[in-house]
Structure formats: structure tokens, C-alpha cells
Amino acid sequence: MSDLTRLHASDLAAQLADGSVTSVEATQAQIDRIAAVDGDLNAFLHVDAEGALATAADVDARRAAGESLPTLAGVPIAVKDLINTVGQPTTAGSKILEGWVPPYDATVVTRLRAAGLPILGKTNLDEFAMGSSNEHSAYGPARNPWDTGRIPGGSSGGSAAAVAAFEAPLALGTDTGGSIRQPGAMTGIVGVKPTYGGVSRYGVIAMASSLDQVGPMARSVLDAALLHEVIAGHDPRDSTSIDAPVPSVVEAARRGDVAGLRIGVVREFAGEGFQPGVQRRFDEAVAKLADAGAEIVEVSCPSFTHGIAAYYLVMPSEVSSNLARFDAMRYGLRVSPDGNPSPSAEQVMAATRDAGFGDEVKRRIILGTYALSSGYYDAYYGSAQKVRTLIAQDFTAAFEQVDVLFSPTAPTTAWRLGEKSDDPLAMYLEDVCTIPANLAGVPGINVPIGLADDSGLPVGGQFLAPAQADERLYNAGAALERLVPAPVLEEVVR
Amino acid sequence: MSSPLSREDVAHLASLARISLSEDELDRLGAELPAILDHVAAVQGVVESAGADVAPMSHPVPITNVFRADEPSPGLSRDEALSGAPASEEDRFLVPKILGEEA
Amino acid sequence: MSTPTKTPLVPFDDALTRYEPVMGLEVHVELGTRTKMFCGCATEFGAEPNTQVCPVCLGLPGALPVVNAKAVESAIRIGLALNCEIAEWCRFARKNYFYPDQPKNFQTSQYDEPIAFDGYTDVEVDGEVYRIEIERAHMEEDTGKSLHVGGATGRIHGADHSLLDYNRAGIPLIEIVTRTIEVPGDKAPAVARAYVNQLRDLMLALGVSDARMDQGSLRADVNLSLKPTGSSTLGTRSETKNVNSFRSVERAVRYEVGRHAGILDAGQKVVQETRHFHESDGSTSSGREKSDAEDYRYFPEPDLAPVAPSRAWVDELRGTLPEPPSERRKRLQAEWEFSDLDMRDTIGAGALELIVATVEAGAAPQAARKWWLGELARRSNDTGVDLAALPITPAQVAGIQALIDAGKINDKLARDVFDGVLAGEGTPEEVVASRGLEVVSDDGALGEAVDRAIEANPDVADKIRDGKLQAAGALIGAVMKEMRGQADAGRVRELILEKLS
Numbered sequence A: 001m002s003d004l005t006r007l008h009a010s011d012l013a014a015q016l017a018d019g020s021v022t023s024v025e026a027t028q029a030q031i032d033r034i035a036a037v038d039g040d041l042n043a044f045l046h047v048d049a050e051g052a053l054a055t056a057a058d059v060d061a062r063r064a065a066g067e068s069l070p071t072l073a074g075v076p077i078a079v080k081d082l083i084n085t086v087g088q089p090t091t092a093g094s095k096i097l098e099g100w101v102p103p104y105d106a107t108v109v110t111r112l113r114a115a116g117l118p119i120l121g122k123t124n125l126d127e128f129a130m131g132s133s134n135e136h137s138a139y140g141p142a143r144n145p146w147d148t149g150r151i152p153g154g155s156s157g158g159s160a161a162a163v164a165a166f167e168a169p170l171a172l173g174t175d176t177g178g179s180i181r182q183p184g185a186m187t188g189i190v191g192v193k194p195t196y197g198g199v200s201r202y203g204v205i206a207m208a209s210s211l212d213q214v215g216p217m218a219r220s221v222l223d224a225a226l227l228h229e230v231i232a233g234h235d236p237r238d239s240t241s242i243d244a245p246v247p248s249v250v251e252a253a254r255r256g257d258v259a260g261l262r263i264g265v266v267r268e269f270a271g272e273g274f275q276p277g278v279q280r281r282f283d284e285a286v287a288k289l290a291d292a293g294a295e296i297v298e299v300s301c302p303s304f305t306h307g308i309a310a311y312y313l314v315m316p317s318e319v320s321s322n323l324a325r326f327d328a329m330r331y332g333l334r335v336s337p338d339g340n341p342s343p344s345a346e347q348v349m350a351a352t353r354d355a356g357f358g359d360e361v362k363r364r365i366i367l368g369t370y371a372l373s374s375g376y377y378d379a380y381y382g383s384a385q386k387v388r389t390l391i392a393q394d395f396t397a398a399f400e401q402v403d404v405l406f407s408p409t410a411p412t413t414a415w416r417l418g419e420k421s422d423d424p425l426a427m428y429l430e431d432v433c434t435i436p437a438n439l440a441g442v443p444g445i446n447v448p449i450g451l452a453d454d455s456g457l458p459v460g461g462q463f464l465a466p467a468q469a470d471e472r473l474y475n476a477g478a479a480l481e482r483l484v485p486a487p488v489l490e491e492v493v494r
Numbered sequence B: 001m002s003s004p005l006s007r008e009d010v011a012h013l014a015s016l017a018r019i020s021l022s023e024d025e026l027d028r029l030g031a032e033l034p035a036i037l038d039h040v041a042a043v044q045g046v047v048e049s050a051g052a053d054v055a056p057m058s059h060p061v062p063i064t065n066v067f068r069a070d071e072p073s074p075g076l077s078r079d080e081a082l083s084g085a086p087a088s089e090e091d092r093f094l095v096p097k098i099l100g101e102e103a
Numbered sequence C: 001m002s003t004p005t006k007t008p009l010v011p012f013d014d015a016l017t018r019y020e021p022v023m024g025l026e027v028h029v030e031l032g033t034r035t036k037m038f039c040g041c042a043t044e045f046g047a048e049p050n051t052q053v054c055p056v057c058l059g060l061p062g063a064l065p066v067v068n069a070k071a072v073e074s075a076i077r078i079g080l081a082l083n084c085e086i087a088e089w090c091r092f093a094r095k096n097y098f099y100p101d102q103p104k105n106f107q108t109s110q111y112d113e114p115i116a117f118d119g120y121t122d123v124e125v126d127g128e129v130y131r132i133e134i135e136r137a138h139m140e141e142d143t144g145k146s147l148h149v150g151g152a153t154g155r156i157h158g159a160d161h162s163l164l165d166y167n168r169a170g171i172p173l174i175e176i177v178t179r180t181i182e183v184p185g186d187k188a189p190a191v192a193r194a195y196v197n198q199l200r201d202l203m204l205a206l207g208v209s210d211a212r213m214d215q216g217s218l219r220a221d222v223n224l225s226l227k228p229t230g231s232s233t234l235g236t237r238s239e240t241k242n243v244n245s246f247r248s249v250e251r252a253v254r255y256e257v258g259r260h261a262g263i264l265d266a267g268q269k270v271v272q273e274t275r276h277f278h279e280s281d282g283s284t285s286s287g288r289e290k291s292d293a294e295d296y297r298y299f300p301e302p303d304l305a306p307v308a309p310s311r312a313w314v315d316e317l318r319g320t321l322p323e324p325p326s327e328r329r330k331r332l333q334a335e336w337e338f339s340d341l342d343m344r345d346t347i348g349a350g351a352l353e354l355i356v357a358t359v360e361a362g363a364a365p366q367a368a369r370k371w372w373l374g375e376l377a378r379r380s381n382d383t384g385v386d387l388a389a390l391p392i393t394p395a396q397v398a399g400i401q402a403l404i405d406a407g408k409i410n411d412k413l414a415r416d417v418f419d420g421v422l423a424g425e426g427t428p429e430e431v432v433a434s435r436g437l438e439v440v441s442d443d444g445a446l447g448e449a450v451d452r453a454i455e456a457n458p459d460v461a462d463k464i465r466d467g468k469l470q471a472a473g474a475l476i477g478a479v480m481k482e483m484r485g486q487a488d489a490g491r492v493r494e495l496i497l498e499k500l501s
């Protein structure tokens, strides 16, 4: 038997459908793989072998009985630990939720279960999804399988590492400022942030409500599309969910044709701060797209450069409010202040939030509290909301000229653990290319475009498309994937 | 706007946010936040130079009137509701004394 | 903690010689929707603790709100009934503050974009009409309920811990805020009461809430400050929270006028703070000081789409409004044939809708008025419980009157029936049966009693035989006494005259 863990989800699905492999075999292979490599990667915070195998056995039985099943039935998946799962802890990577088991499933999890995907476990992340390196997890950093001394990116670093290291063929991530696409780039896999409102946020622990989206992570564009169709679509429990048909992303991923496609290269995403090895791979990818018949147009989106400033006001503001509920009253950690035998609720809240939140979370809560406070609201939050409008206008103008935009996903390849820990602002600047899509609500995809010649590490290219035109990402992404094969990890590099 | 945050400002924000920061944390945040604020304060200049009225964007998708019919749907059982509670008593969530308002 | 030294309370009338009260009222109405504002949980009053909760109203991680259409509809109808503009586009906002009864530690409310604004309603006091301007009516959600354990019973202060029930958390509220109400000082307490009472009547007429102050489905906050007579400088205001009855609204205004006057007379400063009202003695006491620390950090709720009611919908809802209060009052007065004075008393007592319902249940208007403004108003005054909150329904009052009309009881017995119904002994019929209150009109029993009375009073009997029929009163009295009031007096008289003719 070939190594099942190295199959793309689409190929595994085909083998499951024709009966050459069972879901129990495939799921067991992933569990064995996790047991073998996760000690080095720390990609999983919780593994549910029993639950996953039970789902797998159920799918096998139904298939054997001749039932017609959804395409991905029996294909195992890993779920970012920000997404609620009944029966498995959901910690958000935080001490404040250690051991919490949600009494309800996120809508995306309900859909995974309905489609018969065995859930292998919950993946590591920066605490409450706040970070670009996974170093802000309360449960230790996840590591990059290309070099375990390096970060896998964040915040969906556990999901990215798991998929890249063949611990799972598929994973769910969440993307608030690049948290799917950037770790995708750092680990050499495909990751998609769908259009805001395209995938339900119900049951996904909120970081910044107006920016968060759940999306697929996989080792091929087609695999991501297959998963996209499972999780997307209107959810009446999420008021920001779009009530319209899901774009035909699978069809687009199978097509993958850029002939005649107008591709805009964003002028602002180059130059200072961009690693030469990243830039070279990117330029080659552009040349190959042109060779394949795409029309390459340089476009300018001047407001994009202000994305980080706007993002670091909007996001922490929403964070400060969204995370207020973690107060030791109804669930989660409860800590009493030292030396106070009879503390008040107020004191217990404050002591718990000090003990339960990590530095980055506290930093953003304080920043957001400041940005929203009276006297500063207009200058900070209000202005940031206007910059969002300017960025959205830049997108609109750009999409009048071109069908998709193309840029590096991140300015550098994966850095060493601890390298940027002392300078929060430096870390924030890593998200320069991904943030505009979140601010404007448009979709984006990371596609691996080789290894940088200066670091030997994966580089990602990012396509962006207009809202609700997610299929354009899959079409362009699939084409690029054929032109520039993704780097394949031989074995975890320790 | 240049508004260096004083240590007291940070302490006040921490109390608004109900986080009892240690002295060290107050020092560190007092040192870090001004640099971040300097960077993000750029949004004001951007908006000013954009000139004409720019509408603030609170929601990335321009939808309105998303309503639900007034029909009951099943919630959680009491046991499920209390399942995560640090403490409970008489089917209620037990919390430390609330001193916010004095009678 | 807030008033440096205790200053004397100035008598209300005395205070008005130097100061003019400036009032504002904030009323929270709990809507009678079947489900909560942002989730499908049931809203029944008095359910077992934490049985009407879900991830949304418990504020569990990941839960998201969805707006109840009926609540928006009710908000618009309330706005229209208060002659407000209805926003073409508005949003919900988050009001951020930490409190254990608030599951998300923010209240989903509306801030600078209320659904209804710039309205008014006209209230009538002692035949005068006063226009109350409405600044806004906005949608928000209620909090959970806490039970304080240990220390003085049920008091927050000195409690060891508290127990929280979130059944009420997330129930839709409409907050109705007036602009400054400036009326002649002596009228202020009554105008405040009449306004709150009128809101209650309006909510009932709209069918959007049961508007029961005693159960908290209608709650009033009284904001009050004083300015020196003739001056235009506004004073510092106090906010007296959660006043639980119409009578208390009036008392709270009177008390705060006296308290503020005492402070100002002493040359001290009124502290801006929230205050608690005490039903027991009509006083208020200091609650939370309103400081700069109170910074709610409002921002538009990103989890909810804006609300943009179409003009067609608003017009359609306008068509469902009940008759405006002033027209309704005129029509009812004519239908009931009440004098101006009767009507004024009825409105002043807050009995208008009670009489409407009693008449609907079959009683004659004058009879309904007699019971509500007589017997029941007396009990309301004795107990300090609002008329509407007395544990008797208009249908039961009509039922008692029906028993009188049928001759089963008389007015005197009816008072005992009221006692029984108010004591929770059951329906009027059940009380009559269990207390044995039915009048005796059975000739056998009455005849024997009459015979005994004649025998015991031979001289009176002789007078009647001689044609002095007015002497029958003494014999009737004797029979009634023997029968403990439960005899049919008319029939007794007939029997006496039959036997002595």
C-alpha cells in the first residue's frame, strides 16, 4: 500500500469511492503519522483518534451499504482550535479556556460532520488567533516542518504545519489579517480566505468580527475547493452570512486556465522589506503566467500601504469587546487574586484575565480599549473605518482594470523562532500584503510558488478577487499550480 | 496625533478592560504602545488628505435587514448551560460577591 | 460616599418657592415577543433558572446574534405611537461594561442611531394637557438576574456570593427617553406618573408588552435636577433607577426635589450619580457615582447588519396603530357617560385601561368605575401596590359585579369576595362557595329567621300590624344580624310584611 498520508484529498476521495481504500485505513494512517511527527511539530493541541475512527467506520459502513455519499466523505481533516467542536476541547490557544468543551458545534463543524469527514483533532494557533508566528500559543509554538527551528506562520500555524507535514490532507483555518494565507506561504501549502460572509462564523471564537473568515487549507487548489464547497453557504445563525449561491469553486479549480485573464500586479507590494528570494520566485511566477496567456497589468493601490495602520485599530477595538466575555463567571479559568480571602467578582475577573491571557492578547485589548475610548474614537477607530473605505475603493478601481490581483503573500520566508518576538510592530508588518483583503472583505488565496533561493524555504503567491468572485482565485490558483509545481516536503526537517 | 500614553493611562485602560496588570506589565506596555500608536495614528493623515467625505465602513458586506422570525428554537439544557461553569449552586452560576453597586 | 454631609430634606412645596424641577424619564419596556432579541430562546416569566438559555444569550465563545423581526416591528410601532420619526437606516452598537449579569460584558443596544426619534405624547393631569417630548426610542437587550446570598437577605451589600440566572438575559427591551420635561413644579410628580401610566396603556393597546411594573416588564428611571427659579443654568442631575410602581414615580420625583433643594440650600453641590428608590419609605439612596471611568466605548455592532426599514413597511405598520390616547379618552368618556370629574379621577388613578377591560368583560361602566376607584383604590393605597398590579383581573371584577346583578351576593358581601380573590383564594365563584358568602333567599330558612325576629320583638310586630310599615327596618336588621349579613334584604322585607299583614 502506498503512503496514504501523502495523497491529495481529491485522490484519496477517489480511492475511497472506488473501494480501494477504506476511511478507517486512511484515518488510522493519519493518526499514526501524527504520533510519529507531532512531537516535533506541536501542530495538534488535541487528537481525537477514537472519534475520528468512529466517523471513518460509519462512513465505510454506509458506503458498503451502497449509500451515495458526499465527495469528501471519509477524508480526515484537522480543525483549528478556535472552532467549536462538541466532544473535543476548544481552547483558542489560551489558558483562559483550558479544558473547555463547547456544548455546541460551529456551523462549519456541523457541515464537516454532515459530509462525513473524520475530525482528527484540534490544531495549534496563536492565542485567540493573534499573531503571525504561532509563538503566542499558550501551549507552546507549532513548528515549521521545513525547519523545526522556524515558525510555521500564524495564526493558523498548527493547521498549516499539519497539512504540510502530511498529518492531515485537509484543515480548517481562520483568517483575520492573513492567518490562513501567510502560514500557507510559510509552509508551502494552499490556503484560502473566502469572501467575508461566504462561510459561517457561527461557533468560531471571534477575534475581530468584521474581519474573521474560516477557510480551507490543503496541498492542492482542487482540494481546497472541495473543502470550500463543504463549508461555504448561507447560515441563518450568522447575520453577516451572504444569502447567495456559493461560487463554483470546484469547477474553477478543475479548469485552471489563465489564457486571456487580466492579472494585476500590485505596485505597492514590492521593494523595501521584501526578501530578494521571495521577490525572484514571485517575478518568475508572473513571467510564467504571462507565458500561459495571461495579460499582466501593473496596478496601483495606494491605500493598501495604510492597511496595517487601519487594521491595528479596527482589529484590537473589536478584540477588546469580543474578549470581554472571558471573565471567569460562566466558563473557563477562574483565578482569585493573591492574598485576598474574599475577593469580589470584579477582582476575580481582573485577576483571571491577567493570569489567563498572554502578552499579545493583553497588548491588543489595551490598544483596542484605548482606540474606542471617548475622546479618541473619531481620531482612531473612526479614521480607521474610513481608511477601510479607501482600501475598498482601491480594490474597486483595480478590479475595473483586471480580473484578479497578484502579489507575494508575505514579504519574507519563515523566520526563526524568537527572531521577532521583542518587536511587536515588526511582526505586524509581516501582514502587509494580506490585510487589505480582510479590511475590504474580498477573497484571497495563497498558492506555493517554490522555494526561495536565499533561504531554501517555501514562498507563496497571493491572488485576490472581488467579493463573491472566489472562483476566480481557484481558476488562477489552479493554473499557477500547474505552471509552478508546489515544493514537496520529503521529511520533517529537524 | 501624538499622544504618548503615560503609565497611569495604561493602568486606567487596564482597569477599564478588567485586567490586573502587574507593575512590570504596566512598564512594558507603557513603553511599547506609543510606538504602535505612532504607526497607527497615520490613519488620520490619510483620511485628511483624502479630502472629500469618506464614509466609514463598519461592515465589509453591504447587507441590511437580516432578521429572524419570532419562533422559539431549542437552546441548551440546564446541564449543558452550566457544564462549563467554574461553580454553580441551585441551578445557577455561582459568582463571587458583586460589589459594583452599594445599597 | 457621595454626599459630604447629610443635608435636611426640604418640604416639596417649600422647595418650589426657590427652585424649578427639570425632569427626564427613561423607561425600559420588555417586549412580549415569544423569543429573545437575538436568539430563539423562550421568554416566559418565572421559568426554572437557566432553562431558557442558549449559546447566544449565555455569551458562549463563538455565538452570534440574529435580530428578532417581531422586536423590530414592535419598536417601530412604539415609535410611531409616540409620534416619532423612524430611522431610514440605523445600526446596533455595543455598550461595553463589565457586570456579571451581562453575559458578553457588552450590551447590544443602539447608540447614536436609534430606530425612532423626535416624537411626543400628550398626557393629561387634572384636566390639563402636557406635551412630553420623546428624544428617542431604541432597541436593546435585558440582563440576567442575580440572587445575592449571605449577608442581609437578598441585599447585594454584604453578600458572600451571588447566583446568576440568565433566563432574562437577551429579552428585547425598548428604551424610551424623553427630552427635558419642564412643567409647573407642583405638577411635576403627577405629570411623571401620568406619563409612565400612559406609556403602560399605550403598550397594552399596541399589544407589544404586558407592561407590568411589578414584574419589571416596565421600568422607569427618573432623572432630576433643580434650577433656581427664573435661572437658565441647569443643575446637576441624579438618576433614580428602577422605580417599580406608578405611585413610586411620583414619590421619587417629590423626594429628589426635596433632597436636591436641601443640598443646594446648604450651598453644597449635587453629585451626579445613580440612586436607588426604596418603596418602604419613598426615599432614595446613593448608588454608583457617575465618573469619567464610565466610558462605554460604543461602536457599531459588527455581528449585525444595519436595520433599514422600508417606508412601505413603516406605512403598513402605521396602519396597525391603536387610537391615539387623547382621542381614546374622549371616545370612552362619551361611551361611558362619565362626567369630566369622573374621567379626570379615572385617569388620575391610572384606572382607564382597567375599566376598559372590566367593561369588555361585561360590567357596566359606572359599576366598573365604582369598584376600581373605590374599593380597589383604597386597597392599592393601603398596600402601596399599583391598581394594575393588584392580584385581581378586570375579568374577576366584572365577575363579582355579575354575581351582584344576579342577586347572588350584595355589595357588602362583595367586599368579602374582593378580600378572598385578592388573597388568592380563587375565582369570585370559588370564593363565594368556599367562604359561604351567597345570600340566603331560600324562604324556608328566611321564614324561620323572620318568625324568630317577630317573636323576639312583639312590640315592633304590633306596630307593623297597625300599618306602621317603616318599623319593618328594625326586624330586617335583626334578621340580617342573625344571618350574618347573608340574607336577601328585599325578600326578608316581603316575608315580614306577608306574615304581619
Ligand SMILES: [Mg+2]
Pocket (backbone or CB within 6 Å): C109, C140, C175
Ligand atoms: Mg439602556
Ligand SMILES: [Zn+2]
Pocket (backbone or CB within 6 Å): B075, C036, C039, C040, C041, C052, C053, C054, C055, C056, C057, C058, C170
Ligand atoms: Zn438564547
